[in-house]
Amino acid sequence: MPDPNKPKADFSDVESGSSSTAPSAPTATRTYTVEKGDSLSKIAKHTLGDAKHWKRIFEANRGIISNPDLIYPGQVLTIPSE
Amino acid sequence: MNAQIRPWFAALAVTVIVGGGCKKKEPPPPAVDTTAMAPAPAPVQVTSLDIGKSIGSDMKVTTQTTEFGTRDTIYAAVATSGTGTGNLAARWTFQDGQVVDSSSRSIAPTGDAITEFHISKPSRWPAGSYSIEILLNGQSVQKKDFTVK
Numbered sequence: 313m314p315d316p317n318k319p320k321a322d323f324s325d326v327e328s329g330s331s332s333t334a335p336s337a338p339t340a341t342r343t344y345t346v347e348k349g350d351s352l353s354k355i356a357k358h359t360l361g362d363a364k365h366w367k368r369i370f371e372a373n374r375g376i377i378s379n380p381d382l383i384y385p386g387q388v389l390t391i392p393s394e
Numbered sequence: 395m396n397a398q399i400r401p402w403f404a405a406l407a408v409t410v411i412v413g414g415g416c417k418k419k420e421p422p423p424p425a426v427d428t429t430a431m432a433p434a435p436a437p438v439q440v441t442s443l444d445i446g447k448s449i450g451s452d453m454k455v456t457t458q459t460t461e462f463g464t465r466d467t468i469y470a471a472v473a474t475s476g477t478g479t480g481n482l483a484a485r486w487t488f489q490d491g492q493v494v495d496s497s498s499r500s501i502a503p504t505g506d507a508i509t510e511f512h513i514s515k516p517s518r519w520p521a522g523s524y525s526i527e528i529l530l531n532g533q534s535v536q537k538k539d540f541t542v543k
């Protein structure tokens with residue numbers, strides 16, 4: 313049983329990737345409309361299943377987001393495919 | 395001379411015509427319904443999971459291992475068969491259940507295929523036990539444990 317007092321390992325700098333001999337399946341573009349109280353981390357957790365994917369959403373929306381800490385209700389963000 | 399040949403020629407001509415006529419009356423061979431005989435294409439399914447420190451150009455793991463160093467990039471090669479589309483996901487976890495990374499890829503193979511997932515950590519892996527779980531369309535299909543020393 314893991315010791316609850318032991319500090320958790322830090323995996324925040326893990327880099328990952330994938331490739332395949334099979335062609336990629338076509339994926340529909342998803343969008344998300346920002347609501348009051350949203351943050352990129354919160355949207356990433358909601359749409360991609362993990363808050364740490366916020367950077368992917370930021371990169372996919374560089375045209376409309378200049379500061380990842382500043383998003384506004386009503387903004388329509390492109391959600392990258394999982 | 396002509397008068398002698400004509401009856402023989404006429405009989406031969408009648409035989410040929412009658413023979414041809416009989417052939418026309420034969421029932422046509424039954425039509426073969428090729429669509430009914432063609433097997434339905436098998437859906438995408440995972441056939442194996444290999445892990446190691448490197449992969450080849452065919453995306454297969456070159457040397458399988460379950461022991462890694464703290465600076466290693468860890469590769470997982472997922473072999474699939476079948477056709478269609480499928481979403482493959484790799485979920486890497488640490489010994490305490492902490493999710494190290496999760497990523498997915500939607501594939502549309504037309505036969506046997508290999509999909510590789512890899513993770514690396516510039517600041518070195520903590521030593522311990524890890525596992526990778528492969529999910530196909532959200533269902534767990536393969537799991538493998540490995541250690542970092």
